[in-house]
Amino acid sequence: xxxxxxxxxxxxxxxxxxxxxxxxxxxxxxxxxxxxxxxxxxxxxxxxxxxxxxxxxxxxxxxxxxxxxxxxxxxxxxxxxxxxxxxxxxxxxxxxxxxxxxxxxxxxxxxxxxxxxxxxxxxxxxxxxxxxxxxxxxxxxxxxxxxxxxxxxxxxxxxxxxxxxxxxxxxxxxxxxxxxxxxxxxxxxxxxxxxxxxxxxxxxxxxxxxxxxxxxxxxxxxxxxxxxxxxxxxxxxxxxxxxxxxxxxxxxxxxxxxxxxxxxxxxxxxxxxxxxxxxxxxxxxxxxxxxxxxxxxxxxxxxxxxxxxxxxxxxxxxxxxxxxxxxxxxxxxxxxxxxxxxxxxxxxxxxxxxxxxxxxxxxxxxxxxxxxxxxxxxxxxxxxxxxxxxxxxxxxxxxxxxxxxxxxxxxxxxxxxxxxxxxxxxxxxxxxxxxxxxxxxxxxxxxxxxxxxxxxxxxxxxxxxxxxxxxxxxxxxxxxxxxxxxxxxxxxxxxxxxxxxxxxxxxxxxxxxxxxxxxxxxxxxxxxxxxxxxxxxxxxxxxxxxxx
Numbered sequence: 001x002x003x004x005x006x007x008x009x010x011x012x013x014x015x016x017x018x019x020x021x022x023x024x025x026x027x028x029x030x031x032x033x034x035x036x037x038x039x040x041x042x043x044x045x046x047x048x049x050x051x052x053x054x055x056x057x058x059x060x061x062x063x064x065x066x067x068x069x070x071x072x073x074x075x076x077x078x079x080x081x082x083x084x085x086x087x088x089x090x091x092x093x094x095x096x097x098x099x100x101x102x103x104x105x106x107x108x109x110x111x112x113x114x115x116x117x118x119x120x121x122x123x124x125x126x127x128x129x130x131x132x133x134x135x136x137x138x139x140x141x142x143x144x145x146x147x148x149x150x151x152x153x154x155x156x157x158x159x160x161x162x163x164x165x166x167x168x169x170x171x172x173x174x175x176x177x178x179x180x181x182x183x184x185x186x187x188x189x190x191x192x193x194x195x196x197x198x199x200x201x202x203x204x205x206x207x208x209x210x211x212x213x214x215x216x217x218x219x220x221x222x223x224x225x226x227x228x229x230x231x232x233x234x235x236x237x238x239x240x241x242x243x244x245x246x247x248x249x250x251x252x253x254x255x256x257x258x259x260x261x262x263x264x265x266x267x268x269x270x271x272x273x274x275x276x277x278x279x280x281x282x283x284x285x286x287x288x289x290x291x292x293x294x295x296x297x298x299x300x301x302x303x304x305x306x307x308x309x310x311x312x313x314x315x316x317x318x319x320x321x322x323x324x325x326x327x328x329x330x331x332x333x334x335x336x337x338x339x340x341x342x343x344x345x346x347x348x349x350x351x352x353x354x355x356x357x358x359x360x361x362x363x364x365x366x367x368x369x370x371x372x373x374x375x376x377x378x379x380x381x382x383x384x385x386x387x388x389x390x391x392x393x394x395x396x397x398x399x400x401x402x403x404x405x406x407x408x409x410x411x412x413x414x415x416x417x418x419x420x421x422x423x424x425x426x427x428x429x430x431x432x433x434x435x436x437x438x439x440x441x442x443x444x445x446x447x448x449x450x451x452x453x454x455x456x457x458x459x460x461x462x463x464x465x466x467x468x469x470x471x472x473x474x475x476x477x478x479x480x481x482x483x484x485x486x487x488x489x490x491x492x493x494x495x496x497x498x499x500x501x502x503x504x505x506x507x508x509x510x511x512x513x514x515x516x517x518x519x520x521x522x523x524x525x526x527x528x529x530x531x532x533x534x535x536x537x538x539x540x541x542x543x544x545x546x547x548x
Contacts (some may be wrong), residue, residue, distance in 0.1 A: 005399055009045075010482050010523075011035070011039070011268065014331060021339060022105060022216060022217075023052075023218055023221050024052050024221070025053065025222035026052065028052060029049050030047065031044055031047035031050055032046045033045065039449075044072050054196075054220045055082050056075050056082055056083075056220075057077055057078050058074075058075075058076035059074070059076075059196070059224040060227055061192070061193075061194050061227060061425065062281065063226075067347070070175070071189075073097065073172070073174075073194065074170050074172050075086065075095075075173075076168075076169075077168060078168045080166050080169065081197055084200075086217065086255070089144045089148045091145060091149060091156075091212055092143060092149055092156050092201050092212050092214075093143045094109065094140050094141070094142055094143070094199040094200070094214045095141040095143065095156040095199075096109075096115060096118065096121060096140045096170060096196065096293065097140075097141075097192075097195070097196050098121055098186070099121075099181060099194060100120065100184070100193060101120035101183065102195055103116050103195040103196065103508055104219075104344070106197070107215065107216055108214060108216065109140075109214045110213045110214070110340060112140055115139055116139070120183050122175065122181060122183075122184070123138065123177065124140070126161050126172075127161065127162065127163070127172075127402035128151070128158060128159050129144070129157060129158055129160055129162055130152055130158045137159055139176055140534050141173055141411060142156060142161065144156075144162075145162060145200075145201075146163070147460040147461070148460075150163040150311040151476050155208065156210055156212050156311075162276045163460070164435050170193060190404070192226045194223075194224045195219065195222070195225040197200070197218075197219045198218055199214035200214065201214060203217040204308065242419075246284060246286075246356070247408075248276055248278055248282070248284055249279075249356060249372065251373050251374065252277040253273065253274070253275040254274050254277050254347070254352075254377050254483070255274075256272055256349060262293070266349075267334075268325050268346065269325050269326075269334035270325065273321055273323060273336075274291065274375075274389070275318050275319055275321050275322060276322070276535055277314075277318075278315065278318055278320075280316060282474040283315055285312075286308035286314065287312070288360070289307070289356065289357065289358060289359070290305055290306060290307045290357045291305075291355070291356060292304065292321060292354075292357050293354050294352060294353045295526045296350055296351025297350055299502075300364060305347050305360060305362055306343050306345065308485050320341075321339045322339060322342075322343060322349050323336025323337070323341065324340045324346060325344070325346040326339075327344060328342070330384045334342075349531075352375045353366075353377075354374065354375045354377075355371055355372075355373070356374070357371060357372060357386065366427035392418060392544045393542050393543070393544045393547070394421045394423045394493060396543065396544075412448045413502075413503065414500050415499040415501055416451055417492055417496065417499075418495060418499050419493060419495050419496075420494055421492075421493055422493070423487075423493060423545060424487050425484055425485065425486050425487065425542075425543070426449075426501065427484045427485070427547040444470050444503055446468055446501050446503060447460070447502045447503065448458065448502040449499065449500075450500045451497050451500055452500075456491065459493055462488045466488040468487060469485070470483040470485060493534040493543065497526050
């Protein structure tokens with residue numbers, strides 16, 4: 001190791017050797033010597049320095065200035081799981097954080113819910129697989145290596161963080177009672193730093209497979225200092241909030257066809273909206289970015305471009321609303337009220353695509369690398385004509401009598417007896433229950449489909465982008481919606497078999513877009529979330545193809 005005493009790891013006439021390491025995030029220096037007859041070093045033949053990076057691509061430690069009291073940690077990774085598969089157990093991984101101290105090399109942890117004996121630990125809390133918060137149940141970050149290790153079977157299945165999928169991404173956890181930690185400097189948080197130790201499952205309790213035992217993979221020697229406005233791409237404010245990146249923003253709502261409270265069409269002028277949401281606690285500048293709009297059926301040579309106004313920014317955990325179809329100088333005037341920016345461009349009432357773009361150059365196609373986020377509405381877009389192919393219904397229940405309420409944790413719905421054939425879509429009609437809240441966004445997803453009680457489809461077996469889901473926004477309160485779910489691949493049905501579908505419901509009271517393809521489906525975190533039947537007290541379904 002750099003700046004440490006040299007240790008001989010091999011002596012002999014061979015040409016290769018191996019060395020186990022238990023420290024990452026540091027440089028190792030290796031040297032090759034020619035030895036004399038008596039075994040002493042006579043000549044250095046070569047030396048090299050090898051950098052061993054951490055298992056994660058970045059750690060950010062910061063304060064939520066919206067509350068002034070909460071602290072968060074972001075772990076960025078290039079793939080998931082980000083820890084090596086040692087041994088051959090795809091169970092759970094464990095990350096233990098330390099504050100203002102090197103991580104401790106505890107060879108094993110057999111009671112991961114009680115790690116207070118480790119000096120200088122920095123406890124964290126997070127949303128777990130059953131939709132509750134882990135605060136107080138464990139101070140380490142428990143991560144499932146596979147989707148089936150995240151569930152409601154008890155033990156580690158319940159208490160691990162949700163399975164994020166296998167792509168690059170970020171995991172955010174909240175510090176657990178940091179002000180009660182004697183090693184944490186709350187008065188001068190910029191003087192704090194974190195280190196981490198990484199563990200993986202080596203066995204489970206013989207009598208209970210829900211209780212994992214962990215062994216150390218390595219400690220991270222990198223010191224991750226508390227983020228200040230000068231640390232990360234800062235466009236910070238006087239409050240010291242770290243400037244976030246444009247990639248932290250998403251387009252969470254597009255209002256393109258205005259309606260009154262009764263659901264009747266009204267004039268769109270002054271009422272069309274595009275909403276950007278910031279999923280982090282950092283203010284994000286819109287300087288140099290643009291919003292680009294493509295009407296359904298048009299090609300990219302016809303794209304509409306509008307740059308953001310000077311000094312436009314999206315506050316941490318906040319929103320930025322762009323008014324569209326705004327005409328304050330018309331007679332009569334139709335300004336867009338209560339917005340952060342106004343534009344005269346109207347949105348097509350049929351189909352369209354809205355893009356958040358780095359820079360102001362026109363997009364060249366839907367694969368343009370400058371696209372930060374996109375929002376498609378109203379069906380097929382991007383120059384492709386809406387399909388006119390007739391719907392093909394395999395079997396249905398179009399007139400089910402009686403109100404059916406679908407709730408989290410009690411959300412199986414019978415589809416009755418099937419028929420022979422394949423289908424790619426499931427369609428139901430339901431509305432968001434307006435009695436829950438006016439602030440949350442919801443999605444509903446067919447999590448599992450069963451045939452005679454045996455699961456034949458599980459959404460968690462597929463990447464996020466392929467998981468079927470339908471998103472309700474607050475504007476959908478009381479609005480009956482035809483919710484069409486497209487399965488990643490055709491499903492075969494058989495006559496004489498009984499079918500049921502389990503719906504997963506998820507709500508999010510923050511501004512994060514819960515229907516983003518980066519967010520997994522799964523049992524929701526809003527226990528009282530419900531979807532109810534349509535206004536006639538009936539719910540129907542269709543199984544088939546082209547059910548839009």
